[in-house]
Amino acid sequence: MDINFKLPVLSYSYDSLEPFFDTKTMEIHYTKHHQAYLNNVISILKNTEYCKKSLKYIIKNIKEINISSKKSLINNIGGHINHSFFWEILKKNTVLPDSLKISLDNSFGSINEFKKYFEYIAVNHFGSGWVWLIKKNNILQVISTNNQDSPIVDLGNFDYQGGIPLIGLDLWEHSYYLKYQNRKLEYIKSFWNVLNWNKVNNLFLIDN
Numbered sequence: 001m002d003i004n005f006k007l008p009v010l011s012y013s014y015d016s017l018e019p020f021f022d023t024k025t026m027e028i029h030y031t032k033h034h035q036a037y038l039n040n041v042i043s044i045l046k047n048t049e050y051c052k053k054s055l056k057y058i059i060k061n062i063k064e065i066n067i068s069s070k071k072s073l074i075n076n077i078g079g080h081i082n083h084s085f086f087w088e089i090l091k092k093n094t095v096l097p098d099s100l101k102i103s104l105d106n107s108f109g110s111i112n113e114f115k116k117y118f119e120y121i122a123v124n125h126f127g128s129g130w131v132w133l134i135k136k137n138n139i140l141q142v143i144s145t146n147n148q149d150s151p152i153v154d155l156g157n158f159d160y161q162g163g164i165p166l167i168g169l170d171l172w173e174h175s176y177y178l179k180y181q182n183r184k185l186e187y188i189k190s191f192w193n194v195l196n197w198n199k200v201n202n203l204f205l206i207d208n
């Protein structure tokens with residue numbers, strides 16, 4: 001078996017996003033929740049013709065993959081990809097660069113209006129899912145997705161697919177319940193303190 005998918009290595013420690021994202025949540029989120037999605041992907045692909053393919057190949061060719069547990073594969077690969085993206089955009093004390101700021105101002109009126117709209121979409125997302133800022137055809141949009149549906153895994157069944165995600169925030173209770181319990185909006189607002197705007201800006205500068 002060639003499948004040797006590993007969790008992406010975090011470039012920071014579990015406690016480095018305190019007090020906004022707490023140490024215990026970060027540790028469990030990464031070592032248990034994210035690991036479980038990845039383990040499921042491995043076990044689903046294990047005895048199939050795709051077991052020697054790369055994860056990149058699987059994602060790129062997801063529409064053509066023909067296995068009995070395809071729905072489960074989509075859910076779990078989404079879980080893996082969404083979390084891998086999420087860890088990458090977290091860092092405290094960054095400043096929003098001008099190029100992205102101008103575009104957010106133009107698209108949403110102001111940065112504050114953008115944040116308010118993102119929070120509104122996030123807090124009103126019913127059930128588990130994610131809230132995203134994506135860039136598609138050079139237009140910035142805030143959207144939410146259910147469960148582990150992902151803008152990155154292009155099944156061609158949603159308008160947002162094929163867009164580049166710039167920001168993604170996990171809205172599953174496991175991502176905030178230990179610290180914030182039912183205070184979902186407080187969790188969402190805390191996110192602005194740990195969002196790596198430099199990383200987001202780099203993604204924004206990619207052409208699509």
Ligand code: MN3
Pocket residue numbers: 029033083170172174175
């Ligand atoms: Mn999660």
